[in-house]
């Protein structure tokens with residue numbers, strides 16, 4: 595049964611090979627001063643920067659650049675970005691990049707007109723914005739996070755060893771997002787692989803919770819099957835537009851709140867992965883893959899019927915002659931084989947984590963209560979040790 599809910603998605607999407615041209619339709623809605631936010635320079639190599647800048651100039655915008663947004667954007671960078679956007683009297687923050695740029699733009703957007711320290715206000719105290727919010731637009735160049743159509747913003751604080759996400763409301767979500775699957779073709783294979791696993795795990799986080807029959811879980815299964823089917827093609831044949839476009843669209847639907855409607859959700863893989871990320875600064879999707887199987891094998895007995903359904907419905911496990919446990923375990927084995935083929939990190943040690951970090955990572959792990967088992971500290975430590 596579905597619980598009660600409301601649903602609205604505030605972001606307008608433009609999808610496809612000609613989607614950047616719609617920036618011309620969006621820009622006139624905003625004032626003259628635009629902050630162009632981007633990462634470490636990939637957009638300068640693949641030509642996206644030139645194309646975006648040409649459209650900004652043609653629309654008479656007064657552009658200031660805020661480049662150098664790192665993967666896993668930091669609280670220090672955020673503070674600098676707020677100052678820059680404030681000095682420029684920003685009317686629009688245009689993020690051109692992956693989830694890091696888009697998340698960062700949202701965090702800047704709620705802080706430009708706010709006197710308090712952005713980390714303290716939104717990521718330490720989880721307060722909601724109470725000041726004017728600068729609109730955000732996003733030109734997506736990397737697929738995975740779903741940041742293009744959600745209110746999420748994840749910021750890392752290296753001083754406190756914390757990586758924390760704040761899910762903001764409709765008013766902070768990108769006003770528009772431009773998704774051209776071709777842009778993902780210049781991604782290094784490792785980034786694409788990490789993005790694919792991130793998508794898959796977002797779906798799992800919402801699926802592995804609750805026992806009831808609901809349409810959100812049916813949608814989740816369809817998305818998982820599509821990601822599995824298209825993933826290996828997208829990796830082996832980076833120019834395959836069909837596979838890239840299916841992956842990109844699935845990523846958006848995986849985390850634009852649709853498949854969590856009316857049900858509880860888990861999100862513990864993300865809590866464990868983000869804590870590990872705060873210590874290692876590793877690629878987000880890889881931190882998730884490294885902790886997933888030890889976590890899912892740990893909670894399997896508590897959510898046995900859902901893991902059984904996952905095995906049969908998503909992985910096509912033949913149930914004949916098997917116990918529920920055997921079926922459920924066969925599902926996770928099939929998932930493991932897919933992960934190995936894809937080439938994701940299977941251990942935290944591959945990402946630079948060491949035994950002496952385990953206690954600290956456990957301290958940084960936020961315990962959520964929506965999954966099949968509310969973990970205690972000893973279980974967190976056990977899962978982290980098995981992930982190492």
Ligand code: NZQ
Nearest residue numbers: 633634635636665666692693694735736741746780781878
């Ligand atoms: O910085 P540049 O030079 O642009 O290079 C980036 C970066 O090194 C590169 N890249 C992006 N597009 C490219 C490209 N290289 C070549 N060609 C292209 N077209 O890819 C690298 C990774 O980019 P990044 O934006 O960091 O990746 P992703 O999209 O995975 O974002 C990760 C961040 O999003 C957060 C993560 O925690 C992490 O901080 N998340 C945000 C979520 C949300 N808003 O809902 C949910 C997620 O679970 C996640 O936590």
Ligand code: ZN
Nearest residue numbers: 739792796878
């Ligand atoms: Zn994620």
